[in-house]
Amino acid sequence: MQTLRDICVSVVIEHPRRSDLIVVLQPPSALKVSPIVLHNRAGGDAPDLKQTFDIASSPALKQVVGKSPKGRWTLVVEDRGRRRQVGSGTLRGFKLSLSF
Numbered sequence: 001m002q003t004l005r006d007i008c009v010s011v012v013i014e015h016p017r018r019s020d021l022i023v024v025l026q027p028p029s030a031l032k033v034s035p036i037v038l039h040n041r042a043g044g045d046a047p048d049l050k051q052t053f054d055i056a057s058s059p060a061l062k063q064v065v066g067k068s069p070k071g072r073w074t075l076v077v078e079d080r081g082r083r084r085q086v087g088s089g090t091l092r093g094f095k096l097s098l099s100f
Contacts, residue, residue: 001068002100007061009038010052012093013077018043020081021089025061025096028071033063041080069098 009025023039037060038053055061075094 003066004064004069004098006099008052008054008097010095013049013091015089016047018046018049020079022078024076026074027064030071031067036060
């Protein structure tokens with residue numbers, strides 16, 4: 001069975017305020033790893049979130065290194081802004097890169 005050596009997560013989210021957003025990667029339940037918070041309301045009033053998260057920028061991703069990648073990976077994006085408007089944000093891109 002192959003195990004992960006490295007992981008990168010890239011997102012492109014259009015939104016009026018990136019500080020309203022929480023982005024979480026949920027690894028497969030078989031890995032017995034907690035959900036990994038990639039972005040937690042940082043960025044002030046700047047719009048949009050276009051970022052690649054790796055082990056250097058998000059050390060919590062190390063939890064999955066050395067484990068099997070088999071299973072369902074889920075990206076969860078939450079809008080926690082007080083001024084939420086229907087349709088105010090759009091996930092334009094998501095890429096999960098796994099290296100063995």
